[in-house]
Amino acid sequence: MLSEEQRNDVLIVRVDEKRVDASRAPLFKDEMTRRIEAGHTRLVLDLSGVEFVDSSGLGAIVACLKRLGPRGDLAIAGAKGPVSRLFTLTRMDKVFRLHDTVEAAVAQMSS
Amino acid sequence: MLSEEQRNDVLIVRVDEKRVDASRAPLFKDEMTRRIEAGHTRLVLDLSGVEFVDSSGLGAIVACLKRLGPRGDLAIAGAKGPVSRLFTLTRMDKVFRLHDTVEAAVAQMSS
Amino acid sequence: MSVGMRLHIDSDFDKVALLARAVRALCAELLDAEAADAVEISLVEAVNNVIEHGYEGKPGRDVGVEVSVHPDRIVIEVVDQAAPMKSGALSEAASEIVFDETNIDSLPEGGMGLALIRMSMDEVEYCAAPGENRLRMVKRIPAPAG
């Protein structure tokens, strides 16, 4: 469900599913956790291919942020209409930086 | 459900419903019959706003043709994807002339 | 592996469009527009038949539609508790619509529903069990190109 690309010290993780809902959130969390445990600390989560996230998907993203700990960094790129609205509605846009593009997220993270 | 416009001796009847199905076919037939009985003999049926017709809608169109009788003329304009496919599938494209636009239908009828 | 859902309406022609829209949405990602059109017309004709012939136009009776999505096909079953269609009606229905197009008075105004279903779907099967009839229609999902 995920594909990845390393750019310098930033790992870009792209979600290849249209929906990150209760049926997918556990697998998403496992696959993200595996990457975090492998030592990646700066991640951009590319949600540009995702059309829908529910509270369990959002909860899994929050779990990843906690797992990363204080020295880690997790930015969101490409969240569209309903996905970006979920971040706003839950006030998680105060916690995660939302970027329109992966490039913008990587640039901000590298600076 | 219908709106109309007279151009010379041709009456253009536009269907203002997205679906002409079993719930709408009786009313459609009544409203068309009223116009035919009022003396209109050359009609263009504009289906460009219609997204779906079922066999009862098609049957109502055939009923109008019969009602018009041998001296009448009924052409179809603007039938889109599924609507034009229904005419083909039922071979009713051999009975009705299908035109892309109202203008083409009127031009052909006037010539 | 398949996933499925059931949809129900009362026997009311005004509600058939809701079924059609919902089922079409379930097909949208799996079928191209032409195949989705084929499913939609078949569903509508089958449900119309149940309301008109099965329930003889009486309101307040249940019409069920079971949709199951398999990797290679979509199966649509229309389920009713009406008197069954007379046996053989489906197989006797023409699989093509034939008429003399030069004789306007002979053109069909009805009787095209079952033929449309047979022309539009890949498999069609009717089972009348005591208390429940089931018209099963299958549309194959084309394998992805390449």
Place this chain on the structure above:
Amino acid sequence: MSVGMRLHIDSDFDKVALLARAVRALCAELLDAEAADAVEISLVEAVNNVIEHGYEGKPGRDVGVEVSVHPDRIVIEVVDQAAPMKSGALSEAASEIVFDETNIDSLPEGGMGLALIRMSMDEVEYCAAPGENRLRMVKRIPAPAG
């Protein structure tokens, strides 16, 4: 005048997306994208809750969704036959999601579903009757401009 239909799935998270797609299709012509999103997230959260909490994740149980379309509103009712939600849970659920964003460890990983529903719908009401629970959610259809 209203028209309505019922949709059913088994208590299986894999099937919730089918419900969502079908219900969204029913809303598509009546609501703008933002309002349709609001209905979709509310429906999904409500159905997830029934599967996770009501049926405790057990498969093979029925989750029903009744959709009725009125001129001025869409009513979505999620119906289950599980043990009911404890009384007051809905009204006690925050109607806003509150946390200290500077304290990462305190961020919620769950418990946002009911709040999302309350924020997204115009009316929300829960009725637990013997044998059947019903979460009723209403979204108003804006009057056409002009």
